[in-house]
Amino acid sequence: MRLVSLSLYIEWVELSPVLTLSNTEKTFGALSAVARTSFSVERGSFVSIVGPSGCGKSTLFNMIAGLESPSGGSIELNGGDISGRTGHVGYMLQKDLLAPWRTVLGNITMGPHLTRGVTREDEERGAALARQYGLGEFLAHYPDALSGGMRQRVALMRTLMTDHELLLLDEPFGALDAQTRFEMQHWLLDVWQSTERTVLFVTHDVDEAIFLSDRILVLSERPGRIVLDLPIDLPRPRRTAMLTDAAFMGAKREILSLLHHESGEQ
């Protein structure tokens, strides 16, 4: 009896969403940045948010990261309310925000450095992560000596080191050139699949969103609300050839028509 309930409990934990937003909204004075929004993110999934600029994506992310408190509704992580509380999710932005005075390893271990002090174990783990994902030769480099793509890899390693199950990635490849961006997408999927994290990803690039995601949420113009919740039925691992797949094109057409309709152009 007890065993059954335990296994049921485990199953419930595995199936229950990592993140649940219920009627979450944000207003700044008279301005509504995010309209009442509800959605959940399944454990281990890769979910992207696309929308026109100024649709409140960053505000949404800042609320999930705890940097801003929602004006209404709740934000639950694994069943616990995290509204207005920082330090529960991994957060990465378009700017890599590497500290120029710390080495690659020093930047990867920035999380422990900021919260409790870096231990030998932290450094060993950080070095192992770096070696596993192609940064092994650069451990002692200062960030100024690295290319934009390499810097973003370091920033993602820093985010992974924080051990949070949910990673918020806010346009992490937005500043990279097309070729580097392409490489980084493949690399990110590789990291995501081998580390079993849940990713919530913001991007302007519809192709990028489809290529990476299990599911895409399309946001309207401000105040942002979800106008489409689209599952992407492409097999994993994703291959470059899928970019011209019929399913890919179908999803792209659907999202683009919505985005352009929403912005009232073309």
Next chain:
Amino acid sequence: MRFRRNLLGSFLSFVVVIGVWQAIISFGHVAPYVAPTPLDAWRSIVENWSHLWPLTLTTAKETVFGFGAGAALGMGLGVLLSKRRFVQRVIYPILILSQAIPIIALAPPLVLVLGFGLTPKVVIVAWIVFFPVTVSVLDGLANVDRDLLMLARAYGASPWRTFLAIEVPSASASLFSGLKIGATYAVTGAIIGELAASSGSSLAMFQHAQSAQLDAAGVYGTTLIMTAVGMSWFGLITLVEFFTTPWKRRSIARRAGRHI
């Protein structure tokens, strides 16, 4: 490599200054009682060395102690003012007022209050040094990347850890600019203090006596000593900056981390 090149550059500029000096005296036919040649000034230093050395040590002590006090006060004020905006509004005008008082006019009353010992000189040097340090710390802290601070907050870092891990290293470049400006002014403060006290043995008074005896070589020699004190201190601060900011001159650190 860069260090050696800097050293070579400093040596060359020294040669240029001495060369120009010698050229002006030789080609301008300047009389020895008006201005000496570099060699004469040097000879005067060597001859008076037994007198000059203890006086130099005293001036150096005033410079270093005053600089230490001024830099500490400057950094403390800089941090306080950047963290407490209201305090900044009240204190900042007072700081500017303090620098608007001509330091030469300030020295005599300070000597009256604090006596003829080390203290008034240290206070004058600190008075000069703290201001550029405060301003540079304020600037440095105001220019820390806002997004980096936000990231630290998202990581759940405490304000104190954020200060040590993000704000201090971000502001270090600016801080060193302030310290270097302070270092060049420090010796001037010490000499002004010695002049104001005008008794006892000091470099300033020694030079005063040399001047009264129309000993041009001696006056120039003593000036060289004072300059050397200021430049040594500036050099030391530059050296500290060099060794505490390796990321500015290297692309790869000696060690990746503290333990690895």
